[in-house]
Amino acid sequence: MMEVEANTIEFLTRIRQKAPLIHNITNFVVMNSSANILLAIGASPVMAHCWAEVEEMASRASALVLNIGTIQEDWLESMIIAAITANSVGIPVILDPVGAGATKLRTEAIEKIMEDCSISVLRGNCSEILSLGSADIKTKGVDSSLSLSDRTVDAARQMAIDKKCVIAISGEEDCITDGNKVFRVRNGQPVMTRVTGIGCGLSAVTAAFCAVADNNLALATAAAFGYYGLCADLAVKTSDKPGSFEVAFIDQLYSTGSEEIEGQLKIEEV
16 A cells, blocks of 8 residues: 555544544635535534634634635634634644635735734645735636646745745645645546535645644645545546535545545655
């Protein structure tokens, strides 16, 4: 068995045994789907965004997800309070910069969070991620206008060094880097882009894997991406249409284990 397969199985086993509490400050569109996705893999989701409770909630959680999909000023305040708390208790913070580069509000919100807090993993599509390093890159709504190339991988590696976090770019092929190691992930299906919340769900799953990874965050993120994409590869055999694919995908997140992971995980360290 490959080392990355063994690690993915170990992380997944820990999630299912420990049911880590994942605190999500996420958007209105995906609260339900992200909760179901976390429950399916064996984690425990909580959605709490009121500033009056986020400090207490984050202090009890195993990881924190910040998602700016429907950002508002008071939510930004809550995100920063929660992230500062997460930093103080030493739990991973996963930041999903939904639509970064599309509007000034979104880009500045991400910049504010990253100025005030320490982020463990920055996870988004290529345009969202790279727009935070270049004002010349624009995002089409919440969709990517860029694809992964050797040049963007190099940019992601440098960005990980500069921002002192794991950079995780999802797309037709995924790239995860901490500035030193680079993982390329080739699991996944195009129909995933036709279901609202699948990308945001990946951020939540990444948080669950990081919560049990003993600070090996780049490997945990790559394992999360690979497992998530593998579940899509298996689900599409049941249906390649968005509505029924989503149901099949949730079922695969629940049932997929070591038997499927061995030999079907497409993760390469380059």
